[in-house]
Amino acid sequence: MKAIAQGLLVLTGLLLAWQIIVVIGELPPYILPAPVAVAASLWNNAGSLLSHAGVTALEILVGMLLGTLLGSGTALTLGYSRRARRWLLPMLIASQAIPVFAIAPLLVLWLGYGLGSKIAMTVLIIYFPVTANFYDGLRHVPPGWLDLARVMLPQPQRWAVLRHIALPAALPALASGLRVAAAVAPIGAVLGEWVGASAGLGYLMLHANSRMQIDLMFAALLVLAMLAVGLYFAVDASLKWLLPWHTANPETAQND
Amino acid sequence: MNIAPLPVQPTPFLPPPLAIRLRSARLVYGGLALFDGLDLDVAGGCFTCLLGPSGIGKSSLLRLLAGLTAIGVSGELHGDDGLPLSGRVAWMAQQDLLLPWLNVLDNVLLGSRLRSERPDRRRALELLARVGLADAALARPKTLSGGMRQRAALARTLMEDRPVVLMDEPFSGLDALTRLRLQALAVELLAGRTVLLITHDPLEALRLGDHVLVMNGRPATLQNLPDLPGAPPRDPGDPAVQSAYRAILRRLEVVT
Numbered sequence: 151m152k153a154i155a156q157g158l159l160v161l162t163g164l165l166l167a168w169q170i171i172v173v174i175g176e177l178p179p180y181i182l183p184a185p186v187a188v189a190a191s192l193w194n195n196a197g198s199l200l201s202h203a204g205v206t207a208l209e210i211l212v213g214m215l216l217g218t219l220l221g222s223g224t225a226l227t228l229g230y231s232r233r234a235r236r237w238l239l240p241m242l243i244a245s246q247a248i249p250v251f252a253i254a255p256l257l258v259l260w261l262g263y264g265l266g267s268k269i270a271m272t273v274l275i276i277y278f279p280v281t282a283n284f285y286d287g288l289r290h291v292p293p294g295w296l297d298l299a300r301v302m303l304p305q306p307q308r309w310a311v312l313r314h315i316a317l318p319a320a321l322p323a324l325a326s327g328l329r330v331a332a333a334v335a336p337i338g339a340v341l342g343e344w345v346g347a348s349a350g351l352g353y354l355m356l357h358a359n360s361r362m363q364i365d366l367m368f369a370a371l372l373v374l375a376m377l378a379v380g381l382y383f384a385v386d387a388s389l390k391w392l393l394p395w396h397t398a399n400p401e402t403a404q405n406d
Numbered sequence: 407m408n409i410a411p412l413p414v415q416p417t418p419f420l421p422p423p424l425a426i427r428l429r430s431a432r433l434v435y436g437g438l439a440l441f442d443g444l445d446l447d448v449a450g451g452c453f454t455c456l457l458g459p460s461g462i463g464k465s466s467l468l469r470l471l472a473g474l475t476a477i478g479v480s481g482e483l484h485g486d487d488g489l490p491l492s493g494r495v496a497w498m499a500q501q502d503l504l505l506p507w508l509n510v511l512d513n514v515l516l517g518s519r520l521r522s523e524r525p526d527r528r529r530a531l532e533l534l535a536r537v538g539l540a541d542a543a544l545a546r547p548k549t550l551s552g553g554m555r556q557r558a559a560l561a562r563t564l565m566e567d568r569p570v571v572l573m574d575e576p577f578s579g580l581d582a583l584t585r586l587r588l589q590a591l592a593v594e595l596l597a598g599r600t601v602l603l604i605t606h607d608p609l610e611a612l613r614l615g616d617h618v619l620v621m622n623g624r625p626a627t628l629q630n631l632p633d634l635p636g637a638p639p640r641d642p643g644d645p646a647v648q649s650a651y652r653a654i655l656r657r658l659e660v661v662t
Contacts, residue, residue: 294503297474302517302566304493310520318507395506395546 183365191365192372198354203373205350209265209339210381213272214331220273221280221331222324228281229288229316230308242281250274251341258346268342268350275338276331283330287323291316322396325389332385336378351377423451424485424494424569424600431470431481433463440466441626446619448602450486450569453593453638455611456604456628458621459658464604465574467621471602472497472572485570496566500575502559504547510534511543514562533561536595553584557591564595571596573603577610589614590639608654612647613640622658629657 165185171177172184179187192199224242227234254271261267299311343352351374358366426448433440440463448454458464470479473492484490504513514534515525534543537557547555556576563571576592577585593614605611611618616638618631631654634646641647 292503294499294501295505297469297472297499298497298503298516299520300474301472301495301497302520304521307520310522314516314520315505318505321507393507395548 180362180364183368187365188368188372191363192369195366195369199351199369199373202349202351202354202370203377205265206336206339206343206352206374207377207381209268209342209350210272210335210377212265213269213338214276214335216269217273217276217331217335218280218328221277221327222284224277224281225284225288225324226312228285229320230312242278246278250338254341254345257342263346263348267345268339268347271342272335272338275341276335279330279334280324280327283327284320284324287320288316290323291319295319321393325393325396328385328389329382332382333378336374336381340374421494421567421569421599423598424487425450426471426491426570426600426602427484427486428467428471429482431467431483432479433466433470433476434478435463435466439625441621444481444626444628446628448570448600449617450600451598452616453596453601453603453614454617454619455615456602456619456621457608457611457654458604458606458626460606462621462624462626464621468572468574468602468604471495471570491570494568495570495572496563496568498559498563498571498573498576500578502547502552502555504555504558504562506547509544509546510539510550510558510561513547513558514565516562517566530561530565533564534558536564537561537591551584553580553588556580556588560588560592560595568599570600570602573601575605576603578605578607585610586642593639608651608658609642609647612650612654613642614638618650620654620657 168185172182183191224238228239228242250271253274254267257267257270257274261270295315296311299315300306303310339350340352340355343350344356347353351370355367355370355374358364358370426446428444428446431444431446432442434442444467446467456464456467466476466479469476470481471483471491472495474497485494504510505516508516511527511530511534512519514530515527517523518525531540531543534540537560539554539557539561542550542554542558547558550558556579559576563573573592577588580588589610603611603614612634615634617633620629620631621627622629631650634640634650636644636646
């Protein structure tokens with residue numbers, strides 16, 4: 151409660167400072183609109199903002215889903231095949247040297263102005279954090295657990311060990327990857343929209359910018375920020391709910 | 407030898423006793439032989455303690471018996487029936503190695519899950535009751551105290567129902583009172599099985615062992631201590647235990 155009150159206080163202070171700067175500096179609305187103007191624009195364009203936000207949210211969600219599947223699959227392959235490690239891992243790391251920004255125009259060229267290129271961009275941007283974190287988790291399963299399984303099994307069985315030990319043990323690491331993914335996924339979608347699109351918050355911002363509707367641009371930015379923050383907290387909360395053993399505090403450490 | 411095999415509690419699950427023979431065991435670590443040409447006999451159906459200072463290679467020796475490959479370790483190992491030990495050994499480590507995402511009952515059933523057998527929940531609950539964890543069967547390991555966790559690990563070890571039980575300092579992380587209670591419980595519940603427990607605590611070895619072996623020197627050698635009167639668990643204040651304790655300290659050159 152106190153934290154929320156503090157947050158609101160800081161926010162109010164910042165908005166007030168913003169308004170004061172605009173009024174005292176006599177800044178024209180096409181350089182920096184006042185918060186009141188942004189709020190008005192938010193209200194007047196609510197319908198349009200909402201529909202564009204829907205497009206962006208869809209791109210982010212589908213991109214998150216596909217990127218997670220692809221990244222998890224890669225991590226499992228890397229974790230369980232030495233050959234894949236030798237051939238795939240250097241490529242994976244080298245691929246990170248290419249900025250996603252640089253291939254955005256290519257993706258639009260290949261996949262068109264629709265959802266496809268934005269989803270591909272989101273997938274590309276979250277693929278590496280998901281893969282790297284999950285692979286790291288698979289590699290760092292506590293050796294004692296593996297020893298225990300080794301003694302319990304009459305002969306080594308990788309799938310049984312993967313299913314019952316390595317995979318659940320690596321889930322918290324995958325969860326870290328997904329948190330990073332949730333934080334960067336909106337970048338991918340908006341980036342795709344900037345390069346070429348006919349809908350979405352990124353498109354709306356670019357459009358508003360070229361028409362000097364800076365108040366609308368700020369409103370779109372605000373909606374995007376809320377979308378991104380909402381996504382992050384939704385992912386974080388569901389991960390906490392799905393992996394209760396990883397975050398749960400010992401309620402009562404009874405004595406023996 | 408003045409100790410008859412322990413009075414065996416009639417359990418329908420008890421496998422016939424199996425003695426261990428290890429010949430010419432060798433451990434090279436960093437170009438240095440920790441032990442070489444080491445022979446070890448563990449009597450069937452008895453509780454044997456292997457006592458030695460830290461870093462002497464006793465953990466590696468135990469891992470060799472458990473079939474856990476360690477780099478630089480070799481030796482010829484089989485049961486007194488001439489067959490290999492694999493699949494007939496249960497292992498209990500210093501860490502409880504409970505999987506945090508499973509409740510206590512499912513942790514006890516881990517072996518059958520790994521082997522895709524039908525889990526015998528009734529027997530698992532019975533064993534949990536015998537280690538005093540009947541009420542904690544559905545609790546997550548994180549909510550348990552160190553002593554309770556090690557009790558759960560003991561139940562998991564018993565659930566495997568193997569003729570040989572190898573224990574790697576299972577009680578050394580516990581406070582003194584909990585340790586005494588768990589030692590007594592282990593002696594009671596493991597009766598009739600071939601147990602090899604390694605420890606660096608002379609009193610623990612003297613309290614628990616039908617037979618006590620001392621591992622010392624570099625390269626290390628094994629010596630049998632004379633068997634003590636009375637059945638384990640012995641009272642740490644027992645005069646026989648006390649004088650044997652002094653003898654060990656003299657042998658390990660702690661006191662002169």
